[in-house]
Amino acid sequence: MHDCDGWCILCCGGADIMKCILTVALLGVAVCHLAQAKVMRGEAPADKIFLSKQREVLKLLNKVHEPNRFKDQADLGRSYDPTQHLSKYKNALPVKTLVKQYTSGRLLPRGQIFTLFNDRQREQMITIFESLFYAEDWDTFYRTACYVRDRVNEGQFVYALSVAVLHREDTRGMVLPPAYEVYPHLFVNSDVIHAAYRAKMRQEPARVRMNFTGTVRNPEQRVAYLGEDVGINSHHSHWHMDFPFWWKQDEYGVKKDRQGELFYYMHHQLIARLDLERLSNDLPFVKPLYWEDKIEDGFYPQTTYRVGGEFPARPDNFEFQDLQDIKVKDMVDYTRRIREAISQQSVITRWGQNLPLNDTMGINILGSLVEPSQESPNPQYYGALHNYGHILLGQITDPKGKFDMPPGVMEHFETATRDPAFFRLHKYIDNLFKLHKDMLPPYAREELEFPGVAIQDVTVDDLVTYFEDFDIDLLNALDDTLELKDVEIKARVRRLNHRPFTFSITVNSNQEQMAAVRIFLGPKFDWFGQEIPINEKRLYVIELDKFVAKVNKGATVIQRKSSESSVAIPDRETTKILVRRVDDALQGKATYTVNKDVRHCGYPERLLLPKGKRDGMPFSLFVILTDFDKEKVNDLPWDYDYGGSISYCGTVSGHKYPDSKPMGFPFDRQINSDNFFRSNIYQKDVVITFKDSE
Numbered sequence: 001m002h003d004c005d006g007w008c009i010l011c012c013g014g015a016d017i018m019k020c021i022l023t024v025a026l027l028g029v030a031v032c033h034l035a036q037a038k039v040m041r042g043e044a045p046a047d048k049i050f051l052s053k054q055r056e057v058l059k060l061l062n063k064v065h066e067p068n069r070f071k072d073q074a075d076l077g078r079s080y081d082p083t084q085h086l087s088k089y090k091n092a093l094p095v096k097t098l099v100k101q102y103t104s105g106r107l108l109p110r111g112q113i114f115t116l117f118n119d120r121q122r123e124q125m126i127t128i129f130e131s132l133f134y135a136e137d138w139d140t141f142y143r144t145a146c147y148v149r150d151r152v153n154e155g156q157f158v159y160a161l162s163v164a165v166l167h168r169e170d171t172r173g174m175v176l177p178p179a180y181e182v183y184p185h186l187f188v189n190s191d192v193i194h195a196a197y198r199a200k201m202r203q204e205p206a207r208v209r210m211n212f213t214g215t216v217r218n219p220e221q222r223v224a225y226l227g228e229d230v231g232i233n234s235h236h237s238h239w240h241m242d243f244p245f246w247w248k249q250d251e252y253g254v255k256k257d258r259q260g261e262l263f264y265y266m267h268h269q270l271i272a273r274l275d276l277e278r279l280s281n282d283l284p285f286v287k288p289l290y291w292e293d294k295i296e297d298g299f300y301p302q303t304t305y306r307v308g309g310e311f312p313a314r315p316d317n318f319e320f321q322d323l324q325d326i327k328v329k330d331m332v333d334y335t336r337r338i339r340e341a342i343s344q345q346s347v348i349t350r351w352g353q354n355l356p357l358n359d360t361m362g363i364n365i366l367g368s369l370v371e372p373s374q375e376s377p378n379p380q381y382y383g384a385l386h387n388y389g390h391i392l393l394g395q396i397t398d399p400k401g402k403f404d405m406p407p408g409v410m411e412h413f414e415t416a417t418r419d420p421a422f423f424r425l426h427k428y429i430d431n432l433f434k435l436h437k438d439m440l441p442p443y444a445r446e447e448l449e450f451p452g453v454a455i456q457d458v459t460v461d462d463l464v465t466y467f468e469d470f471d472i473d474l475l476n477a478l479d480d481t482l483e484l485k486d487v488e489i490k491a492r493v494r495r496l497n498h499r500p501f502t503f504s505i506t507v508n509s510n511q512e513q514m515a516a517v518r519i520f521l522g523p524k525f526d527w528f529g530q531e532i533p534i535n536e537k538r539l540y541v542i543e544l545d546k547f548v549a550k551v552n553k554g555a556t557v558i559q560r561k562s563s564e565s566s567v568a569i570p571d572r573e574t575t576k577i578l579v580r581r582v583d584d585a586l587q588g589k590a591t592y593t594v595n596k597d598v599r600h601c602g603y604p605e606r607l608l609l610p611k612g613k614r615d616g617m618p619f620s621l622f623v624i625l626t627d628f629d630k631e632k633v634n635d636l637p638w639d640y641d642y643g644g645s646i647s648y649c650g651t652v653s654g655h656k657y658p659d660s661k662p663m664g665f666p667f668d669r670q671i672n673s674d675n676f677f678r679s680n681i682y683q684k685d686v687v688i689t690f691k692d693s694e
């Protein structure tokens, strides 16, 4: 028996000693409760200056479709003339351009639909973003924000302001309202909006039930709960705000460590997650699409823009169409060139040099080339495979612009995952990444093993999923007037959740050391009910968690809760609660803690597990321990959490991605089952049971 008190204080920093004592007594081994809740190292009480800045940002994002209702901000915006303060911008060119474009009426008008995939609209948005980003101090930033609030298109404003807030030093830790509350039209069906309007007219509070699109006659509808989940859409749109493809790393002085690889990995994981949901609903894995094939499944979004009409629908069996600037044949050519680069393990840069793809950094280059980001080594030659794919799908039903249809769901990161074709496009892209990964040698023994460390056992609570109701605030969805009082109108949606669970990993080590722990879940059987071999299974494993733990000499039990997962973030706070908490703190009635590393990007924690089946569905659980000292990249504390969603969302605070292993290790490369499993890699079957409700 260990000296529990002393040991617990040493190991857990004194956290939850009673639980520790109890567990030690029961198990007879040392138990390390790594963290009782997510360790938010960047958290501290906010001061008045921060709180008032936070309040101003929330005011700026209130009812963005209408003129600013806050008189102080509106007056400030009206009277501020950026051209009189050019010395207050680190780079004054963008703000000069912005004012010129505004005065000559060349900006996208308010009320119109903004999409990042439209070059002209994006360039304008970048000018707005840079005007905000280059403001030398908070005061200039704030005045500029008030200036643009009522002058530029609201879609461009929200996006530019959000990206600026996420990246400026003086706004670090600031929380943005959930995207589905800022522009609810992108997240809920037309029916719901109509019903909400009726309730608003009557000035009656209402909860409007929202169903998933389609009917039971469409098998894809069985997994619509994932693609249409507001949490997934919010995660995805925030990922693209944290890692914009238009980001100019050198110019802005903010590096995006491993952006190309993150693009590959986060999207790969989204597809794998849908694949496990598909199996749970008796559907086969997602099939990739091809430029010259028909897209079997159509999609009818049943969603309407606030102004500008319905999102276009795509009938079944539609083919890709040439657009004015993007030809289907070009997509085939880009693909061929990329495949050539992969098979030759070398990319040709725009200056004619060869950039090798034959090492662990190859995926980062390939990711930037396929998306493409500003880091693409040769966009002229390799094109914009992924971005053009989004545009081709978004404009497929009105390729010539004959009917002046608005952008499709694929042309907004907030709505893209609603369309099953999103996953098919990304599977197609993912297969290119797979081709590259398959060119690399399988991991050698010394890359896989952790000498002296063995996992003896892994246990986990019963894994149970269920559906629950969730309410989305529709306040910002409805036009109203100052005279009309706000009434509470919400959309009620069904969403997947799971019971909390805790892993207990019993480890034996020949010395005290730091271990990187990776937990994955993969399918056991395929759609036909056949057991999936490990080298195929690896393509469908989803990451449940990745963290660092201390193992002692002898036996250690590492415990880790589902709520601590570094893949996921908890539910977003509603704007209403956020505003109230900030106001209370400003009035000294409560403390508001700010986390300087706060993340908006992160897979929803309640979706950590796939649905499974009513009778229980077997899955394969993998736990892998490796030597953290060999893979760490900086000297930050080993339990630093980078805001809590490092696995899929990397870092935005300028830190490097904290481990040097390829993302998805060890499943990202081919696996030879004969020499894959060793004492630090543990596999066992687990069962996920779905209950209709909790």
Ligand code: CUO
Pocket: 236, 240, 267, 386, 390, 413, 416, 426
């Ligand atoms: Cu996230 Cu295609 O990159 O949607």
